[in-house]
Amino acid sequence: MTTSPTYGTLFAHLKKRIRKKESAEPFHLVREFLALHGVDADGLIAILKGYGGYDDLEVLFNVVGRIPEEAQIGTPVETPEQYAVRNGLFCRRMLRITQGWIRSLPAVL
Numbered sequence: 001m002t003t004s005p006t007y008g009t010l011f012a013h014l015k016k017r018i019r020k021k022e023s024a025e026p027f028h029l030v031r032e033f034l035a036l037h038g039v040d041a042d043g044l045i046a047i048l049k050g051y052g053g054y055d056d057l058e059v060l061f062n063v064v065g066r067i068p069e070e071a072q073i074g075t076p077v078e079t080p081e082q083y084a085v086r087n088g089l090f091c092r093r094m095l096r097i098t099q100g101w102i103r104s105l106p107a108v109l
Contacts, residue, residue: 004075
């Protein structure tokens with residue numbers, strides 16, 4: 001039985017393979033890593049986005065240090081939004097009200 005890769009091995013892979021000019025496809029290197037390890041990408045990419053990692057480089061800047069490196073990929077990880085909802089710090093109703101209020105403002109030229 002093989003164990004799932006850890007976030008630390010993913011981060012190390014990104015650090016090793018990232019280049020200044022990378023593929024325009026978001027998560028190119030993340031998907032490459034997951035394919036090597038036979039892991040489904042969709043769930044992990046949702047977690048990375050939840051931490052502000054919307055492409056390979058942003059994963060290095062925004063996610064490293066926020067998810068423990070020893071955590072295995074595939075185990076549940078609470079995103080900041082999930083944490084906020086669980087602790088009553090996030091209100092979708094207020095967000096909708098605020099967005100509606102902003103849309104109702106007259107356009108400023």
